[in-house]
Amino acid sequence: MRALDDQWRTSTRSGGNGACVEARYTDHSAQVRDSKDRQGPVLSFSPSAWTSFVDALKR
Template sequence: MNTLPPGLQVVTVDWQKSSYSGANSNCVETARFDGGIGVRDSKDAAGPVLSFGTRAWDDFIGGAKASV
């Protein structure tokens, strides 16, 4: 996990919520930016953002898909 790249403004990123997110609002949102992926709580858009490198995120997604 990394911090956001210097100068990245979270408000300029296009956040997306999973299509599997129902009406329960217990969701996370993700956004791609140069060099990584941001993840935040959909209920707290102004809250903290976790940042992962592209390779780490791709490995995570690959592992999640493989375990289904």
């Protein structure tokens, strides 16, 4: 898990077609939201769950 970085970021691999998610790191979680609905729901993941997810994507 990265250090605290509460700024929302869009993946550098997103295609710019509007079908993107944004992520940020907080003190105790990684959070994800829909870039088209920034006021909408935010999903929160524990550090271990987020790391497992990212590692699985890399494989």
